Amino acid sequence: MQESDVLIVGSGQAAKPLAPRFAAAGLRVVLFERAELGGTCTNTGCTPTKTMIASARAAHVARTGARLGVHSSDVTVDLEEVVARKDRLVEEWRAGIARHLAAAGERVRVVRAQARFVGDRRLDAGGDTYHAPLVILDVGARAEVPPLPGLASVPWLDNASLLAVRELPSHLMVLGGGYIGCEMGQMFRRFGASVTIIHRGEHLLSREDPDASEAIEGALRREGIELRLRSAAQSVAREGDATVVRLADGSRVRGSHLLLALGRRPNTDGLGCEAGGVALDERGYVEADDYYATTASGVYAVGDVLGGPQFTHTSWDDHRLLFDLLMSPHKPRRSRHARTIPYTVFTDPQLAGFGHNETSARAKGVAFEAATMPFGDVARAIEVDETAGTMKILVDPGSEKLLGARLVGAEAGELVHIFLPLLQAGIGARSIVDAEFVHPTFAEGVQSLVMRLKRYALTG
Numbered sequence: 380m381q382e383s384d385v386l387i388v389g390s391g392q393a394a395k396p397l398a399p400r401f402a403a404a405g406l407r408v409v410l411f412e413r414a415e416l417g418g419t420c421t422n423t424g425c426t427p428t429k430t431m432i433a434s435a436r437a438a439h440v441a442r443t444g445a446r447l448g449v450h451s452s453d454v455t456v457d458l459e460e461v462v463a464r465k466d467r468l469v470e471e472w473r474a475g476i477a478r479h480l481a482a483a484g485e486r487v488r489v490v491r492a493q494a495r496f497v498g499d500r501r502l503d504a505g506g507d508t509y510h511a512p513l514v515i516l517d518v519g520a521r522a523e524v525p526p527l528p529g530l531a532s533v534p535w536l537d538n539a540s541l542l543a544v545r546e547l548p549s550h551l552m553v554l555g556g557g558y559i560g561c562e563m564g565q566m567f568r569r570f571g572a573s574v575t576i577i578h579r580g581e582h583l584l585s586r587e588d589p590d591a592s593e594a595i596e597g598a599l600r601r602e603g604i605e606l607r608l609r610s611a612a613q614s615v616a617r618e619g620d621a622t623v624v625r626l627a628d629g630s631r632v633r634g635s636h637l638l639l640a641l642g643r644r645p646n647t648d649g650l651g652c653e654a655g656g657v658a659l660d661e662r663g664y665v666e667a668d669d670y671y672a673t674t675a676s677g678v679y680a681v682g683d684v685l686g687g688p689q690f691t692h693t694s695w696d697d698h699r700l701l702f703d704l705l706m707s708p709h710k711p712r713r714s715r716h717a718r719t720i721p722y723t724v725f726t727d728p729q730l731a732g733f734g735h736n737e738t739s740a741r742a743k744g745v746a747f748e749a750a751t752m753p754f755g756d757v758a759r760a761i762e763v764d765e766t767a768g769t770m771k772i773l774v775d776p777g778s779e780k781l782l783g784a785r786l787v788g789a790e791a792g793e794l795v796h797i798f799l800p801l802l803q804a805g806i807g808a809r810s811i812v813d814a815e816f817v818h819p820t821f822a823e824g825v826q827s828l829v830m831r832l833k834r835y836a837l838t839g
């Protein structure tokens with residue numbers, strides 16, 4: 380039995396900073412990783428997708444340059460090169476993580492093996508048994524594989540395997556119109572594939588207000604992506620070289636490749652949670668209180684395995700909340716549910732937001748004052764011809780407190796950060812009106828949006 384101070388399972392976005400910080404505090408850490416270092420974000424999520432989306436955007440800008448008076452004939456995408464560039468960058472990140480962990484010295488030991496509970500804070504991995512008073516689960520999630528009739532008989536792809544495809548699909552069918560389906564669909568369309576997104580909901584990105592979803596739908600349709608909305612896949616089958624998806628209305632979609640983008644499932648199967656006394660919910664996610672404590676004493680969980688929101692920055696933020704809870708008992712405890720979690724869908728235009736949209740505010744009975752503005756009203760957007768999108772802000776009618784925003788437009792993922800430090804500092808929307816913004820910038824458009832709130836109409 381190997382005794383240690385902390386066992387961390389998974390080298391995801393929380394584990395990477397946690398391990399060296401525990402070591403710096405004098406604790407001996409064992410970190411288990413069964414696959415590549417860095418988890419989903421580094422290997423099959425953010426880094427590779429955003430790297431490849433950059434290539435897709437370059438192709439799109441080159442093809443559509445004529446609108447700016449710039450003509451280039453014969454734009455071709457070499458998918459081999461695109462994938463090789465992505466692989467290089469991913470490898471650099473992985474190596475960086477290995478160096479970062481090694482720099483923590485002997486107190487951090489990395490065990491490249493699957494870990495599994497065999498008792499109270501006891502884990503088996505790579506033929507050894509490990510014990511520590513503190514165990515942290517950062518095991519993440521992977522693509523959901525639905526019980527779809529016929530799926531076992533057709534080749535299908537998930538977010539990991541699609542990123543390794545080196546020959547352009549002639550027709551990519553995407554099951555699921557969430558953020559992964561939308562990002563991947565647009566990327567492959569821009570590489571030159573025909574793309575159909577099949578989505579059971581009324582709109583893509585089902586949790587968004589309809590106007591935000593429609594802005595994304597319009598952009599995807601204009602690029603030639605076919606959207607099959609309100610369409611649930613009933614079964615799939617192989618016909619010659621093609622895969623055929625049969626939809627609930629009896630129609631069929633025929634394509635060369637099938638991507639599953641129907642949500643995520645937690646990596647708790649194979650973790651032996653029962654032996655460790657760690658309770659799971661009905662979907663297999665770890666049950667934890669506001670402060671990451673699982674049902675097993677001394678065992679905590681962070682990141683995607685908590686069931687959402689599933690973002691890299693959330694898992695990273697989990698690490699510092701948990702570290703303070705465990706190592707700085709004099710600091711006020713911060714609940715993981717008392718944060719505002721922003722996000723971005725990296726389509727083009729991007730969709731970024733935080734807090735409430737109109738639908739969620741109404742559902743929760745939250746009073747709000749809202750303003751909307753087409754992205755095409757922003758001077759900068761007109762100048763660079765990136766006018767697609769729409770913006771919306773919600774504030775508390777009494778206090779001017781920021782309740783939420785949804786920005787669909789160019790660089791929306793950057794723009795949303797205008798709000799975040801204000802939120803953290805408890806500052807209301809008025810400060811955005813009073814500040815002097817640079818002309819002509821997209822950010823100036825966010826100020827114009829806020830000035831469209833009725834309360835500022837006369838004073839702004």
Ligand SMILES: Cc1cc2nc3c(=O)[nH]c(=O)nc-3n(C[C@H](O)[C@H](O)[C@H](O)COP(=O)(O)OP(=O)(O)OC[C@H]3O[C@@H](n4cnc5c(N)ncnc54)[C@H](O)[C@@H]3O)c2cc1C
Nearest residue numbers: 389391392413418419420424494518519682683689690691
């Ligand atoms: C296609 C795609 C694009 C994405 N894009 C973005 C984005 O742009 N921005 C963003 O914020 N988020 C994005 N995400 C989400 C983001 O990748 C995840 O939220 C984040 O990686 C979660 O980190 P984590 O710490 O929970 O665990 P992960 O990063 O998933 O790491 C878990 C690790 O645990 C290991 N593991 C699991 N079980 C065991 C075991 N029993 N023993 C040993 N090791 C184990 C796994 O191998 C894995 O390495 C994307 C996800 C996908 C799929």
